[in-house]
Amino acid sequence: MSVVLWCTSCGREKNPFPPVARCDRCGGILDYVYEYWMIKSPYSNRRGMWKYRPIFPPISDENIISMGEGGTPLREAKELAETMGGGRVLLKDETANPTNSYRDRAASLIVSNALDSGAKKLICASYGNFGASAAAYCARAKIECMIIIPRNVNASKLAQMYIYGGLIVRNGNVIDDAIAEAERIADGYYQATPELNPLSVEAQKTISHEVLEDCRNVDLVIVPTGTGNTAYSIWKGIKECLALGVTDHPPRMVLVQPDGCATLISEGGKVRVRRVEKTATAASPLVSLMPAYGRLAAQAVEESGGVVVTVTDREIIEAEKLLAKAEGVFSEPASAASVACLRKMREEGLVDPSEVAVCLITASGLKDPYVIDALADGGRRGVKSRGGFKTKFEILRFLEIGESYGYEIWKFIGKQLSIQAVYQHLGELQERGLIEEYYRGRRKYFRLTQRGRRVLRALEEISLIL
Ligand SMILES: [Zn+2]
Known part of the structure; x- marks a missing residue:
């Protein structure tokens, strides 16, 4: 075999x-x-991430679970570059993945390997993005997916995990706690946590292969960094491109962290890894008290001649807005940190406008109230139903107790709406596949669908945190 695991x-x-x-x-x-x-060629004839199958550990054909992950665009960001004094800025837009984050790559490879190894149950710790990816890929693979999350995972990511059928368990305040818990109860489960499964690196390194194939003269790659797992993956991909002759110009690695969780400290050309006791940032995916891949991420910075930069939450939010307005890319705050970082480096003269910079946009800002959206009226029929969201939530709750018919539902809602309005809500819930109708005798009854149950569970969870 031409691949081994090496310490x-x-x-x-x-x-x-x-x-x-x-x-x-x-x-x-x-x-x-x-x-x-x-390896004769690092490319297979597949599309997306699996194009790089020759540089993955072997997975059998029939067990590959793919939903079109990878092959994401490298977007020219002209207007964004203008706001920073010109030059070339590129966005590696990972929001284009199936569940809108770069973690779909890791989930695809890891779930495929889980299937290959005959696993029936999988466990992972996540801040939400990997959890959502794993739940989606497990749904396709028909593998049970347990996700350990820390507190304060945002509502939209919770909704995503629920709707794909993930089993969610909360543990601790930060990802470090969730990882420890996933490690502790791993018995009988396939371990999928990116920080505990080196296949995550193999999948995520393909981001660098794609970037350097699309643009060979990249000077720096900016990577939002929490546990360091992603940063190391990007560097590994760059080194592979060198080894395979894809490029002879390795870009510098710039890692960006929120100043409320700075675990990697640049000192001269060196990078020190330290544990932090407290964190304060809105970019939750970047929170880790002691980064599991910290040493390797630090090495990546040192070997590439790069640097670690911290940005404030304010700079992150400004960058998020700028990115959306200037380039039409809506990213989550953790991703916008890469843009905030480049702005700061340009301002401080750490990067010359003549240098080609790639900002890694890891996940979408649309990981937003997806479930709430699914229930919102949207005004499609031009009829405004009053209190639409709340009413639909109540109807779902009522139907969870048992199946019912229009008049009974109307009575339960408190008769504040006309019965026609209640039927309108029922119609809309039906259209979204959350409830279904059937006849008993001549009376039309409504009941929750499987999807409706999941949405309801997600909504109840969300209402607890809001
Ligand atoms: Zn060792």
């Missing part, structure tokens, strides 16, 4: 499967290494 600390080699994160001898992070000279 990045002591150099010990292990079999590639099952994918294990840490060396049992020294605790170092394990990473896949290939005999690159044996």
